[in-house]
Amino acid sequence: MSDQDTLPSLATRRGKRHRLFIVVWVFVSLVIGLFLFAFASIHILSAVRAYVEAEGLWSKGQKDAIYALSRYTLYAEESDYAAYLAALSVNQGDRQARLELEKRDPDLDIAYAGFLQGRNHPGDINGMIFLFRNFRKLPDIDKAIGIWTAADQHIEELREIGNRIRVHAARGALPTELQRSFLQEL
Numbered sequence: 001m002s003d004q005d006t007l008p009s010l011a012t013r014r015g016k017r018h019r020l021f022i023v024v025w026v027f028v029s030l031v032i033g034l035f036l037f038a039f040a041s042i043h044i045l046s047a048v049r050a051y052v053e054a055e056g057l058w059s060k061g062q063k064d065a066i067y068a069l070s071r072y073t074l075y076a077e078e079s080d081y082a083a084y085l086a087a088l089s090v091n092q093g094d095r096q097a098r099l100e101l102e103k104r105d106p107d108l109d110i111a112y113a114g115f116l117q118g119r120n121h122p123g124d125i126n127g128m129i130f131l132f133r134n135f136r137k138l139p140d141i142d143k144a145i146g147i148w149t150a151a152d153q154h155i156e157e158l159r160e161i162g163n164r165i166r167v168h169a170a171r172g173a174l175p176t177e178l179q180r181s182f183l184q185e186l
Contacts (some may be wrong), residue, residue, distance in 0.1 A: 044135075050124035050125075054094065055122070058091055060087075061088065061119075062154075062158070065162075068080050069161070070183060070186055075181060075182075089121050090117070090118050092155070093118035093119075094115065094120075094148075095155065097110075098152070101132045106133075112126075161185050
């Protein structure tokens with residue numbers, strides 16, 4: 001066998017090894033890319049789930065606040081007013097977080113504290129902040145935040161009614177007609 005016969009075979013083997021090396025790295029790159037995509041997807045879905053849970057906590061806080069304030073209107077028990085304030089703090093915490101995250105340069109500690117006051121799980125809050133800051137301008141998320149903003153206006157109205165009830169209740173038991181008026185507003 002001559003040297004010329006072995007040269008093409010060495011070159012062919014090196015070429016095959018080089019192609020195999022490239023193919024392996026292409027597949028490794030694809031697997032790593034898919035892993036990163038899956039990780040990001042799971043992170044985003046977890047943040048969306050946290051917002052769905054937060055909406056439930058927000059709604060429960062609102063309903064509990066209205067219930068406690070209704071009882072306070074009827075019975076003027078301080079424990080009912082304290083329950084109203086505790087329930088309302090959930091909504092106020094989430095509002096604080098939303099207002100802070102709407103700023104150009106938000107203080108993330110304030111947003112975190114707001115979401116924590118809103119009774120969100122501490123492990124979910126960073127994802128909620130990430131989702132708000134990075135996906136705020138997407139139409140569906142923008143619409144949801146618009147609804148949240150409008151709902152916060154209703155909470156402010158509830159606070160005003162609560163303050164008026166508190167002022168009247170401080171003077172003594174509310175007359176039946178005033179109770180009915182406040183309950184109708186609620």
